[in-house]
Amino acid sequence: MFQRLGITFNVYGEEQGTDRLIPFDLIPRIISASEWHRLQAGLRQRVQALNRFLYDIYHEYDIVRAGLIPAEQVFANAQYQPGMQGLKLPRNIYVHIAGIDLIRHSDGDYYVLEDNLRCPSGVSYMLENRRMMMRLFPTLFAQTPVSPIDHYPALLSETLRASSLNPNPTVVLLSPGRFNSAYFEHAFLARQMGIELVEGPDLLVRNNKIFMKTTSGARQIDVIYRRIDDDFLDPLIGNPDSLIGVPGLYAAYRSGNVVLANAMGTGVGDDKSIYPYVPDMIRFYLGEEPILKNVPTWQCRKPDDLKHVLANLDKLVVKETQGAGGYGMLIGPAADRKEREAFRHAIKARPDNYIAQPTLCLSSCPTFVEKGIAPRHLDLRPFVLSGKKIQMVPGGLTRVALREGSLVVNSSQGGGTKDTWVLEDEVC
Secondary structure, X not given: OHHHHOOEEOOOOOOOOOOEEOOEEEEEEEEOHHHHHHHXXXXXXXXXXXXXXXXXXXXXXXXXXXXXXXXXXXXXXXXXXXXXXXXXXXXXXXXXXEEEEEEEOOOOOEEEEEEEOOOOOOHHHHHHHHHHHHHHOHHHHHHOOEOOOOOHHHHHHHHHHHOOOOOOOOEEEEOOOOOOOOHHHHHHHHHHHOOEEEOHHHEEEEOOEEEEEEOOEEEEOOEEEEOOOHHHXXXXXXXXXXXXXXXXXXXXXXXXXXXXXXXXXXXXXXOOOOHHHHHHHHHHHHOOOOOOEEOOOEEOOOHHHHHHHHHOOOOEEEEEOOOOOOOOEEEHHHOOHHHHHHHHHHHHHOHHHEEEEEOOOOOEEEEEEOOEEXXXXXXXXXXXXXXXOEEOOOOOEEEEOOOOOOOOOOHHHOOEEEEEEEEOOOOO
């Protein structure tokens, strides 16, 4: 069924070809209503604080002046965009779509593993997983009060349209093209929202305004849901070799003639070197205690933290601050001596480029494997939308590590997915 529907994912470097089926497990992950209500409150709180932080570092710099975050962590960050300084955005929203990765620890609490604020992906698999389950097990849904999620495209469309000052905006989804690992998702979401799926050559800039080429002439664009990283959006200010961006887009954006979702420069907020400060952001901007916990984190740029990390590489998970998709990561207990030594040299050469965290005991869920039903570790990525209000559908994308004992759930590293059931009442 997945093959017929074209539900695919590309793992770069694999010999199987451009597209492969994303592994899907038939046994759902179940979350109680009370558990979800707490998660929802914590997600709203976190995304609100991150949006406040991004506005602040491009305008007032209050959190830096207060000494809560070192200036070099912000202004020397590779994701910081000086051109965004002083730029007024509608409703001061930088992150319209956030994907927050959560894990449940052996203590029963949920922890935020990382914040995805640039181009978070995976929501199409969340929706298709539910559709697949409803086709395969319709009687289960008739008997069980599972919260619906099929209204996500409508919420996303509402969020994107609310980001423009135009009461009837034209919205497009800008994709790098069919060779991108998440192209299925780009096409899926554009189709579900009833908007055009475009690539860089489909757009042009005139008088600092963005237009889409159509058979009836050029049509002005108000909102771009972009799935292209900052550096490739405009070859005039980013990577000059980019063939997937739009020359002049940045000037149109600076002029306020188009909205980008998410905004440029949001990568500072999800950089792993900024992650340890998010609880402080919540206290600073909202005057509240964080509802969701952070994973304890050692920052290798700090001498004492570096000493601890180097002495405990066999016990820790080490990550590149700019890493993503499970790449640039060492899982100490699962690594051999050669891998740990290679990381030791890399950390010593660039300590500011790494953080480390304890190896958490991720929760597991029954999973259908070749030998039968067995536990496999998993995480959860809810998708949080920020427009006139903060909204989300109940649940998210559950990713599962299909290899026995593995803690790496990323689809790009061979992980799979499950349907996520948030119950509407406390039946469990």
